[in-house]
Amino acid sequence: MADRDPFYVGYLDRIPAGIAGRTRLAVAILLAVGIALGLVLTFAQSSFDEGVFEFGVDREFRGVVIEKPYPMLLIPGTSGDARVTHYLAAYGKIGAGKFVDGLDGQSVRVTGSLIYNDQQRMIEVHTIEKIEGDTDDLKGLKTAAETPLGRMTLTGEIVDSKCHLGAMKPGRGKPHKACAIRCISGGIAPVLRVATHAGEVDYLLLVGADGSRVNRDVLKFIAEPVEISGEVVRAGDQLILYADPATYRRVVTGSTYELR
Amino acid sequence: MSLNYQAVLWNRQKKIYDGLIVLGVVLYLGMFVGVGSLVRPQTTIETLLIRGFGTLALALLHVILSIGPLCRLDRRFLPLLYNRRHLGVTMFLCGLFHGVFAIVQFHALGNVNPLVSVLSSNTDLSSLSAFPFQPLGLAALGILFLMAATSHDFWLANLGAPIWKSLHMLVYVAYGLLVLHVVLGVLQAETNSVLTLILAVGFVWIVSLHLLAGFGEIAGDRELTAAGSDRFIRACAVDEIREKRARIVCLAGERVAIFRYDGKVSAVSNVCQHQNGPLGEGKIVDGCITCPWHGYQYAPESGASPPPFTEKVPTFNVRVKAGEVWIDPHPNPPGTRTEPAPIEGDASNG
Structure with missing residues (x-):
């Protein structure tokens, strides 16, 4: 005969029939809601950048070293005297200074x-x-002339060149802020990521007004919308922004922002 | 109940409960990582695991925080409560995996210790957009660790119920920290408002449930003051109490559970010595008051757990006159035997 006043005691082996049915229903609903929640979260998260990190793939490169302001390797391009600039970093969140010293x-x-x-x-x-x-x-790779493009005021996000290029997904924005601070303070080159009017993205290597490295000075501006005014030059395939970090300024406060 | 301690006293219900937890965790993570790698092929497995464990931990925390008030509002949810600590430890482990993966991903292999990096990389408190969100998550993880580490009854018995309960009420601090961790962290980079909406619905759900349950408790806590010629106070009519069940009344600031059983009435404190569960929502099983939360038992006449167990709750002197229950609001020391009041005319009163 069914218990008209069923009572659940967890350490007993059997759960009363009247309670078991409702509990099964509650658990089924809970599991279904959990799976649905996971699906919604999966689809709702933003897309990630397309960068690639060939982790575990060892390639060989020949080129000329640039030691300052940031370690780089200049490699002959495929079209005559053109050169391709490769930033250099060590394993982890450390710059390649020890390698190029x-x-x-x-x-x-x-x-x-x-x-x-x-x-x-x-x-x-x-x-x-x-x-x-x-x-x-x-x-002749290192002697490529710098072409002045004039004084510009640019708004963008300061990112570390390693994570943003593909070592991390995401490699920019608030979730990545502390990591970018760690990387740039560790010697990895800081770059300003700016969106162009054409909807593309440009990267400008950040150096001081005198061309010196600015790792320590840019930390407080990382992953924030920042406006930088300075001299822009093109050196081969690379854009360089000469500006004193003391003149950087945040331009928007708020929870989110859109690069322009 | 409290005589010897083992890591887990397994029984069929616990195995089913834990099996369902494992099933849910595997399904969620498998789906999040599997589907995530298909719809977001640019991402990495590390990021999907960090997000999968993080979202799962927060979702489980919502479930855990819902079970308490749901059981206050509807006793049919009680089977979810018995092994809630298993759900809590699972939630902590998910949070731990999220935290460890995130610390390794974002802070390891740098120029300072990873834990130092969590606390020192971003110290900009000047705006919400810049506010460091990772230390908030680390603080929450610390609280959840303390709770998980002391979740066993060994710690409850050795810390004492007040300290243990206070420690475990810190779960609400952890929840607040985690909401801020998400709001000041990943939500600042995500543009889909559905994510914000989900968190907001979860927050409102938790707050509303607790308010509803709280209002229900307050409504039931109206102090009884109708004293008779002596210090006994009229509590309720006998007919208002179902057989082997109780009615809870509030006397002198304390909730008292009045049980009716076998033609008699006895009254004990409503507070279980284990985790302060509501004894008055329990039932007389095998002659003992049985707590609805974890099944701790007490003899209704003495408020003492049956040997060899040692828990004791205060008892109250009780009378039945003309079909009404009268109670002396002054509690007897825990475990004091009192004479049950016979119910006149009750057929089961032998």
């Missing part, structure tokens, strides 16, 4: 993993060694 202007062979996005490239360096012998194809 004393190698400025030297022809080197680098092994490492490629990171790339939006025509920007970086190598996570595993080894680096000077090339002994024929380096004719590397001559």
Whole structure:
């Protein structure tokens, strides 16, 4: 005979029939809501950038080292004297300073993993060694002239070149802010990500008004909409923004923003 | 109940409960990571795991915080409460995986210790858009760790119910910190308002449930003051109490559970010594008052747990006159035997 006043006691093996049916229904609803919630969250999250980090893939590169303001490798392009600039970083959130120390202007062979996005490239360096012998194809890479583009005022987001190019997804915005601070304070080159009127994205390497590195000075502006006025030059395939970080300023406060 | 301690006293119900928890966790994470990698192929497995564990932990926290007030509003939810601590530990582990993965992803392999980095990378408190959200999550994780680590009855017995209960009420602080962690963190980068809406609905749901349950408690806490010629106070009519059940009244600021059973009436404090569960919402099972939360038992005449258990609750002297229950509002010391009041004319009163 069914208990007309069923009572649940958790340590008993059997749950009263009248309670069991309702509990099964509640659990089924809970599981269904959980799965539905997960699906909605999955589809509702924003898309991620297309950057690629060839983690675990070791490539070899030949080029000329730039030591300052940030470690870079200039590699011959495929069209004559054009060069392709590759930022250099060490494993993790550390710049490649220890790899390029004393190698400025030297022809080197680098092994490492490629990171790339939006025509920007970086190598996570595993080894680096000077090339002994024929380096004719590397001559003149460093002497490419800088073309002044004039004084500009740009609004964008300061990102670390490693994560944003593909090491992290997402590699920009508030969720990534602390990581970008860690990377840039660790020596990785800071760049200003700006959206163009054509809906594309440009990246400008940030240096001081005198061309010096500015890692420490930009930390408080990272992942915030920031306006920077300075001299813009094109050096080969790279845009460089010369500006004193003391003149940077935040332009919007709020929970979200749209780069323009 | 409280004699010996084992990691888990497994029984069929616990195995089913935990099996369902594992099933839910696997389904959710499998779906989040699997579908996520299909619809967002640009992302990485690390990011999907961080987000999957994080959203699952927060969803489980909503379930956990809902069970208490739901049980206050409707006793049919009580089977969800018995093993709630298992759900809590699962939620903590999901939060821990989220936190560890995020700390490794965003703070490891840098120029400072990862935990130092969490606290020191972003110290900009000047605006909501810049506010550091990760330390909020770390603080919440610390609270959830304390709760998970002390969730066993061993700690309840050794810390004492007041301290243990206070510690576990910090779950509301953790919930607030986690809501801020999400609002000041990922929601600042996401543009889909559905995400904000889901969090807002969850927050309103939790607050509303607690307010509803709270109002219900307050309504039932009207103080009884109709004293008779002596210090006994009229509590209720005998007929208002179902057989083997109780009616809860408020006397001198304390809730008292008046049980009717076998032609008699006895009254004890409404507060279970285990986790302060409402004894008056329990039932007489095998001759003992049985708490609806975790089944702790007390003899109705003495308020003492049957040997070898040692819990005791205060008892109250009770009388039945003309079909009405009268109670002395002054509690007897816990475990004091009192004579049950016979119900005149009750057929079961032997």
